[in-house]
Amino acid sequence: MADLAIRARGLTKRFGDLVAVNNLDLDVPRAAIYGFLGPNGSGKSTVIRMLCGLLTPTEGSADVLGLKVSDNANQLKPRIGYMTQKFSLFGDMTVLENLQFIAAIYSIPKSRRAPRIDELLENYNLTQQRAQFAGTMSGGQKQRLALACAVLHKPDLLLLDEPTSAVDPQSRRDFWANLFRLAESGTAILVSTHYMDEAERCHRLAILDHGVKVADGTPQELQDGTGMSVVEVLADDPYAAQAVIQSIAEVASVTQLGVRLRVLIPASVDEPLLLVSKYLDAKNIAATAQLSRPSLEDVFVAVTMKPGARAA
Amino acid sequence: MRRDRLTFGMILGIPLMQILLFGYAINTDVRNLTAAVADEAGTHRSRQFVAELRETQVVRIAQRVETAGQLEELLRAGRISVGIHIPPDFDRRVIDAQRAAAHLLIDGSDPTIIGIVNALKNMPVSFDTTAQPDRMPAIEVRTYYNPEARTPVNVIPGLIGVILTMTMLLFTAVAVVRERERGNLELLINTPVTSAELMIGKVIPYVVIGLLQLAVALLVGYLLFDVPVRGSIVELYVAASLFIVANLSLGLFVSTAVSTQFQAMQMTFFLLLPSILLSGFIFPFDGMPKFAQYLGEILPITHFVRLARGIMLREADLTAMTGALVYLGVFTLVTVTAASLRFSKRLD
Numbered sequence A: 001m002a003d004l005a006i007r008a009r010g011l012t013k014r015f016g017d018l019v020a021v022n023n024l025d026l027d028v029p030r031a032a033i034y035g036f037l038g039p040n041g042s043g044k045s046t047v048i049r050m051l052c053g054l055l056t057p058t059e060g061s062a063d064v065l066g067l068k069v070s071d072n073a074n075q076l077k078p079r080i081g082y083m084t085q086k087f088s089l090f091g092d093m094t095v096l097e098n099l100q101f102i103a104a105i106y107s108i109p110k111s112r113r114a115p116r117i118d119e120l121l122e123n124y125n126l127t128q129q130r131a132q133f134a135g136t137m138s139g140g141q142k143q144r145l146a147l148a149c150a151v152l153h154k155p156d157l158l159l160l161d162e163p164t165s166a167v168d169p170q171s172r173r174d175f176w177a178n179l180f181r182l183a184e185s186g187t188a189i190l191v192s193t194h195y196m197d198e199a200e201r202c203h204r205l206a207i208l209d210h211g212v213k214v215a216d217g218t219p220q221e222l223q224d225g226t227g228m229s230v231v232e233v234l235a236d237d238p239y240a241a242q243a244v245i246q247s248i249a250e251v252a253s254v255t256q257l258g259v260r261l262r263v264l265i266p267a268s269v270d271e272p273l274l275l276v277s278k279y280l281d282a283k284n285i286a287a288t289a290q291l292s293r294p295s296l297e298d299v300f301v302a303v304t305m306k307p308g309a310r311a312a
Numbered sequence B: 001m002r003r004d005r006l007t008f009g010m011i012l013g014i015p016l017m018q019i020l021l022f023g024y025a026i027n028t029d030v031r032n033l034t035a036a037v038a039d040e041a042g043t044h045r046s047r048q049f050v051a052e053l054r055e056t057q058v059v060r061i062a063q064r065v066e067t068a069g070q071l072e073e074l075l076r077a078g079r080i081s082v083g084i085h086i087p088p089d090f091d092r093r094v095i096d097a098q099r100a101a102a103h104l105l106i107d108g109s110d111p112t113i114i115g116i117v118n119a120l121k122n123m124p125v126s127f128d129t130t131a132q133p134d135r136m137p138a139i140e141v142r143t144y145y146n147p148e149a150r151t152p153v154n155v156i157p158g159l160i161g162v163i164l165t166m167t168m169l170l171f172t173a174v175a176v177v178r179e180r181e182r183g184n185l186e187l188l189i190n191t192p193v194t195s196a197e198l199m200i201g202k203v204i205p206y207v208v209i210g211l212l213q214l215a216v217a218l219l220v221g222y223l224l225f226d227v228p229v230r231g232s233i234v235e236l237y238v239a240a241s242l243f244i245v246a247n248l249s250l251g252l253f254v255s256t257a258v259s260t261q262f263q264a265m266q267m268t269f270f271l272l273l274p275s276i277l278l279s280g281f282i283f284p285f286d287g288m289p290k291f292a293q294y295l296g297e298i299l300p301i302t303h304f305v306r307l308a309r310g311i312m313l314r315e316a317d318l319t320a321m322t323g324a325l326v327y328l329g330v331f332t333l334v335t336v337t338a339a340s341l342r343f344s345k346r347l348d
C-alpha cells in the first residue's frame, strides 16, 4: 500500500543471543501520529534505528515512504527527521549555530536558511535562547531545539525516540501540540514512549514487550479489545483488599493506584463485580467495587501478561 | 571485564608488548651506521684501513663514491650517517705526524652518532704505530650541521614530530569517539552528510592547529635555543602538513577501532611510545635490530624526523628526500581508506 509511511514485515534484530526485536510487522499511516508503547528495553529504539537504516535487520525488511530501507538509505535520509533518545545536538554550540549547522548539512539553499530558522525559533519558542549554548538549556528547551532540528528540512516522516522522557508535564503538552500541528500538515510521525497518557494521544499505537508487538490499533480499539473486565475497588485498607483479591483464582491481575485497585478478570468470567464483592465481604473488608472501562494501562497490563495475545 | 575486553587487553597487552619490543629494540651500543667511502688514494694501505673500519662493525659501508663532495651530498640527503674520506695522499699522511690521515664526515643532526664516531676516531689502526707518541689522531672527524653538538639542535626537530603525533592523534581519536558517546554521531549519520564530508570536516581544524603548534615550536626553538631552520621554511611546512594529515588519518582510524574515550587515549599512548623510541628521535635508527627498523619505518614520525632534520639542520631540499614524502602520502591514503571502510554510516 503506497499510502503507508512505514510498512515492516518480519523485522527482527538479534544482538548475540538477545532478541531485541522479534518478527515485527508494522503499518504506519501517513499524516498521523503512531505511538510505540513499551517499557525500557522492549526494543523501541532498535526498531526506530532499523527504520532509518542505522541498524541492519537480522531478518525481515521495512519499506519507508515507499522505498526499501536497505537499498535506499541515502535517498531516504533527506526525507526523514530523526530525534534521538539522547540529546545529540552540540552542547558547545548556540541554539542558532546548531540550527545553522543542521541547515547546512541538509544543503538548504542559503537564501532560504535564515527565514526557515527564524520560523522555527518562533514556532518552537526558542527566539529568546537563540544565543544560548545548547548544553546549558533546560530539558524542555533542549527537546524543542531537537525537534526544531529534526523538522528543519521538512521531512515526510518523523521518527521520535522517547522525546519527552526528560521533560516536565507542561513542556510535554506543548510538545504534543507541536506534533499534532505537524501531523495535520501531512507529516507521518512515529513516536516511542513509555507514558500511558502520551500513548492515548496517538492516532494509532503498537505495544511492544520484550521485542514482540503484543497489540496494535487505535487507543479505542485496544481498550475495547482487551478481553478483560475491569473492576475498580476503592478500599480503606488497599493492602488487605489486594491480598484478598489476589487469592481469587479467576483474577488475572491487580494493580494498585493510590487507594484504588484495578482488577483485571477475563471477560469469560460471569459477574466479575459480584465475584470480587463476595470475596471482600467474606473477609469483612470495607470496600466499594464498580465495573470500569479498561484504560490503556489496563490494556498494557493485559497484553504483557500473556505474550502473543492480540487485541483488535 | 567481559564488558570491556579491549581495555582489559590493553592493560596487560600494552606493557608486555612494549617491554618485549623495546627491550630488544633499544640498543644504545650502536653498530652498523650507514656509511659511504670515497677512497681517493686507492692504495693497498687505504683498502686495509677501510677493511679495519668495517671490522669494528660500527660502520656498514653501503656505498663507494669518488669525491668528498659526493659524500657531503649523501650526508645532506640523509642517506648516510658517516662519510669516510681518504685523501689521495693517504699513504704519505699516515707517516706524517702533523696531519690526519683520513676524514670522517658525520651527520651531527643525529645526536648519538657524534659520540659513537668519536670512539671510532681513537680506534687502533695498523698504521698508527706507538712509535709516534705525540702524533695527532690519524682520523679527523668533521661534524656537519651541528658542529658544536648542541642538544637542542638535535632534539627539537624530533620533538616537533612527537608533539604533533601526540596532539593530532589524541585530538581526532578522542573527538570522534566523544561525538559517538554523546550521540552527535547518531544524529549526523542520519543526515545526508557523507562519511568523507564528516571526516574532512573533523580533520581540517586540526591541520590548522597542528601548523600553529609547529610555528610555536619553531619560534621557541629559535628564540631560546637558537635552533636554526637552514632549509626552506615553506618546504618544512609542506612536510609538516603531510605529516599532520597522516597522523589525523591514523587518529580517525583509531577512532573507528575503539569505543570509549578512555580506549582512544590508551591507544594513542600505545602508538606514542614506539613513535618516541623507534623513530630515531632518541635512539639511533641504525642501532636497532632489523625488525625494529621495519616497525620504525611504518611510523609516520620516523619519516618526519628525517624530513625535519634534513630541512632544518642540513639545508636539504625536499626533492632529495622524496621517499619520506611519498611514504607519508601512501600512509595517509591507506589509513584514510581503512578508516572510511570501517566508518560506515551504520551503528552495527
Ligand SMILES: Nc1ncnc2c1ncn2[C@@H]1O[C@H](COP(=O)(O)OP(=O)(O)O)[C@@H](O)[C@H]1O
Pocket (backbone or CB within 6 Å): A015, A018, A020, A038, A039, A040, A041, A042, A043, A044, A045, A046, A047
Ligand atoms: N547495540 C546493542 N548491542 C547489544 N544489545 C543492544 C544494543 N542495542 C540495544 N540492545 C539491547 O536490546 C534491547 C532493546 O533495547 P532498546 O531498543 O534500546 O529498547 P528501548 O528503546 O525500548 O528501551 C535491550 O535489551 C538492549 O540492552
Ligand SMILES: [Mg+2]
Pocket (backbone or CB within 6 Å): A041, A044, A045, A046, A085, A161, A162
Ligand atoms: Mg530506547
